[in-house]
Amino acid sequence: MEEDCGFSMLNDDIVLAVFAKLEDDPRHWARVACVCTRFSSLIRHFCWKTKCSQTLPSLLSDSPATCASLLKLAVCCPGLRHAGIAADRGASKNPKTSRKPHLARGNWDLRREQGCKLLARQFRDDCLYLCDWPGCVHPHKKRKYMLFRGIFKDFKTSRVWTSLDGDKRKKLPVECAFCTCRYTWDLHSAFCLRRGFRYQIDGEPVVRAYVCENGHVSGAWTDVPLFS
Ligand SMILES: [Zn+2]
Ligand SMILES: [Zn+2]
Structure with missing residues (x-):
């Protein structure tokens, strides 16, 4: 599914500023990441990485696989x-x-x-x-x-x-x-x-x-x- 045309007009900085408002509960990010590949990429490479480095600094690794697992761990019940x-x-x-x-x-x-x-x-x-x-x-x-x-x-x-x-x-x-x-x-x-x-x-x-x-x-x- 493609993102709403409204969002497609906005540059990444503005979209990220909107996503930052959802920071209190990263489950919102997990839902937003399902909307389209652009959102998914922004959430994964910016929102989550920043949050990860703030809250779990000692666990953060540069490996994308590890970061993806951490995101899943943070928001998913097994x-x-x-x-x-x-x-x-x-x-x-x-x-x-x-x-x-x-x-x-x-x-x-x-x-x-x-x-x-x-x-x-x-x-x-x-x-x-x-x-x-x-x-x-x-x-x-x-x-x-x-x-x-x-x-x-x-x-x-x-x-x-x-x-x-x-x-x-x-x-x-x-x-x-x-x-x-x-x-x-x-x-x-x-x-x-x-x-x-x-x-x-x-x-x-x-x-x-x-x-x-x-x-x-x-x-x-x-x-x-x-x-x-
Ligand atoms: Zn495992
Ligand atoms: Zn559960």
Whole structure:
């Protein structure tokens, strides 16, 4: 679809000034980027890069692929399937139970404090940036799942990587929501998550998280029962 004729008359500086007004919530940018290739290019090369360098300076890389993944991480919820839930095929069409990646509800910031809360003590020095609690909430079957997403900075030098690689942990066929990796590691069964996280009465872990080779993390918390 081509952009509105009104916008086509305006030069990039003016269009960018308009886009800057949408800065508070980059999900607006994600929507605008779908309008046409010119908007998409402006959002990607200017708006997002500037925002990225202001808010996630240590994660920013000049690699366009990395920047694209970061944009997706910032605005997209991984959806139930990429968080290792809803492997069943008959999932509902209700957007609240969406299995695929979609624009996330809730806060879009990625913060290291949140990542620290997830990891076991011996991995606390790793730089894992996670979205704010409670992430994107999905009712599914009998539970509510609070989906989160995040990224390890310099994943291949992290202790989590050393542990996964050193133990020759097997990857699972849970695809990454943010890049093309088709297999990910289960951080829960690899003992990388905080120890306090236990199981629901039916054996389902209270927290699960999957990481791909590029350090992208998708996962879900479930409500903890009052009595178990
Ligand atoms: Zn979601
Ligand atoms: Zn990935």
